[in-house]
Amino acid sequence: MSLDGVVHDPDVPFLYADDLGAVRGEGVFETMLLRGGRVRKVGLHLDRLTDGARLLGLPTLDRAAAARVIDIAAAEWVARNGDAEAMMRLAYSRGRESAPSAGPTGYVTVAPVPERIVATRSSGVRVMTLNRGYTTDFAAAAPWQLLGAKTLSFATNMAAVRHANGQGFDEVIYLSADGYVLEGARASVIAVTGRTLVTPQPGVGILPGTTQWAIYAEARRSGWEARTALLTVDDLCAADSVWLISSVTLAARVTVIDSTVMAAGDEGDFRDLVDRSITE
Numbered sequence: 001m002s003l004d005g006v007v008h009d010p011d012v013p014f015l016y017a018d019d020l021g022a023v024r025g026e027g028v029f030e031t032m033l034l035r036g037g038r039v040r041k042v043g044l045h046l047d048r049l050t051d052g053a054r055l056l057g058l059p060t061l062d063r064a065a066a067a068r069v070i071d072i073a074a075a076e077w078v079a080r081n082g083d084a085e086a087m088m089r090l091a092y093s094r095g096r097e098s099a100p101s102a103g104p105t106g107y108v109t110v111a112p113v114p115e116r117i118v119a120t121r122s123s124g125v126r127v128m129t130l131n132r133g134y135t136t137d138f139a140a141a142a143p144w145q146l147l148g149a150k151t152l153s154f155a156t157n158m159a160a161v162r163h164a165n166g167q168g169f170d171e172v173i174y175l176s177a178d179g180y181v182l183e184g185a186r187a188s189v190i191a192v193t194g195r196t197l198v199t200p201q202p203g204v205g206i207l208p209g210t211t212q213w214a215i216y217a218e219a220r221r222s223g224w225e226a227r228t229a230l231l232t233v234d235d236l237c238a239a240d241s242v243w244l245i246s247s248v249t250l251a252a253r254v255t256v257i258d259s260t261v262m263a264a265g266d267e268g269d270f271r272d273l274v275d276r277s278i279t280e
């Protein structure tokens with residue numbers, strides 16, 4: 001459905017062929033989890049979408065309209081599919097090249113959570129590290145790289161995953177050119193040791209993850225230690241467990257990093273912590 005609140009038939013064309021989101025990837029998006037009839041962490045997703053729109057110089061997101069559409073789309077899904085989990089995507093682009101005055105394009109789609117994602121929650125993921133090509137001090141000096149925005153220009157992320165798949169891995173962890181852990185192609189990285197969480201520090205050229213943020217808030221409420229740091233692959237391999245964290249998958253345990261098989265040791269209560277962090 002579009003941000004004006006109109007529900008569309010998903011099998012009828014919706015975008016114009018000259019939409020700048022489609023032809024240049026000029027837009028931002030969010031992927032959210034619809035569970036138990038409720039979309040989780042809507043506020044955090046709309047905050048990030050608003051920030052991303054600002055970085056791309058898009059018109060300010062009409063937050064109230066977006067929140068209303070998310071509610072209507074969730075109700076439509078529940079009416080058709082009951083309690084089934086779903087993935088809700090909100091896309092917001094610069095709109096039509098030939099009609100700039102028509103304003104931005106915004107719409108929401110809802111679909112079942114893919115089987116592949118459900119499987120990785122229990123089976124975990126084998127991860128290949130890939131060099132992202134910039135140093136950890138690059139993002140601050142290069143705002144035009146849009147490293148803090150979840151842009152529709154996702155082709156390189158998908159290419160990275162295909163590259164890893166071709167080598168027998170499921171997912172990717174990007175490293176900076178100076179050798180530090182950044183993030184997954186579509187997930188944040190958290191290392192867990194005892195009741196201490198560590199994730200790469202902000203500002204190193206990664207997307208701020210809403211799920212990582214929510215987990216950190218819940219961890220601190222629950223008396224866990226939750227830190228940010230410059231992390232190396234050795235740090236990951238030395239942790240009790242390492243996780244790829246994102247809104248729809250939630251937590252996929254890393255079973256292999258390159259040639260290192262991670263010990264299948266104790267997960268502590270980390271999964272419970274993740275579940276508690278997304279109750280709203």
Ligand SMILES: *Cc1c(COP(=O)(O)O)cnc(C)c1O
Nearest residue numbers: 185186187188209210211246247
């Ligand atoms: C979407 C995404 C994440 C995870 O963000 P969530 O808000 O937790 O879903 C992390 N890194 C990248 C590159 C992403 O695209």
